[in-house]
Amino acid sequence: MSLSPEARKTLAGITTATITTVLLKKGLRNVWMRGARPLRPGLPRLVGPAFTLRFVPAREDLATPESWSSPISTRTAIEAMPEGCIAVVDAMGITDAGIFGDILCARMMKRGVTALVTDGVVRDVEGVLGTNLPVWCDGYAAPPSVAGLTFVGWGEPIGWGG
CATH class of the missing domain: 3.50.30.40 (Ribonuclease E inhibitor RraA/RraA-like)
Structure with a gap:
C-alpha cells in the first residue's frame, strides 16, 4: 500500500493520542503497540x-x-x-x-x-x-x-x- 504525499503529511501531524481516540470511537480498543x-x-x-x-x-x-x-x-x-x-x-x-x-x-x-x-x-x-x-x-x-x-x-x- 502506498501513501500519497498529502496523506503522509496529514498523518505526520496527528498525535498517537488522537489516532487511538478516533479508533476507539470506531470500536477498536486494542490498537497501540x-x-x-x-x-x-x-x-x-x-x-x-x-x-x-x-x-x-x-x-x-x-x-x-x-x-x-x-x-x-x-x-x-x-x-x-x-x-x-x-x-x-x-x-x-x-x-x-x-x-x-x-x-x-x-x-x-x-x-x-x-x-x-x-x-x-x-x-x-x-x-x-x-x-x-x-x-x-x-x-x-x-x-x-x-x-x-x-x-x-x-x-x-x-x-x-x-
Missing part, C-alpha cells in the same frame, strides 16, 4: 505502510545458521521490503534474543526502509545506532534471534505487543 520505545531519544514521528514480520518460539530444528539463507529468512524479507515502509516485527515480546543487528539494519537503510518497530530487542546496539535507522524496540541483547526465536514469515497479520 506495547513495549516499544525509541532506541535513540528524540526520534521524530514517522509515517509509512507497515511491512510485517513474524517470529515464533525457537525451534532448534528450524532456527539454525543454515536457515539464514533459506527462502523464508529475515534476509529475504528485507529484500522484499518496499522503499518507505516501516518494518513492524512481532518478536512475541522476547527480550533475550535480538531480532536484527547492525548488518540487517544497515541493509534496511540501504533499501530505503523508514523505520523498524518491534516488541522485541535488537543486537549490536552501537552498530544499530550507527546505521541511523530509526528503531523502536524493547531494548537490546547480544544473543541472535535463533537463541530464542524462529522467523516464519512476512506480509501476514501479526500479534504485536499484546
Whole structure:
C-alpha cells in the first residue's frame, strides 16, 4: 500500500493520542503497540505502510545458521521490503534474543526502509545506532534471534505487543 504525499503529511501531524481516540470511537480498543520505545531519544514521528514480520518460539530444528539463507529468512524479507515502509516485527515480546543487528539494519537503510518497530530487542546496539535507522524496540541483547526465536514469515497479520 502506498501513501500519497498529502496523506503522509496529514498523518505526520496527528498525535498517537488522537489516532487511538478516533479508533476507539470506531470500536477498536486494542490498537497501540506495547513495549516499544525509541532506541535513540528524540526520534521524530514517522509515517509509512507497515511491512510485517513474524517470529515464533525457537525451534532448534528450524532456527539454525543454515536457515539464514533459506527462502523464508529475515534476509529475504528485507529484500522484499518496499522503499518507505516501516518494518513492524512481532518478536512475541522476547527480550533475550535480538531480532536484527547492525548488518540487517544497515541493509534496511540501504533499501530505503523508514523505520523498524518491534516488541522485541535488537543486537549490536552501537552498530544499530550507527546505521541511523530509526528503531523502536524493547531494548537490546547480544544473543541472535535463533537463541530464542524462529522467523516464519512476512506480509501476514501479526500479534504485536499484546
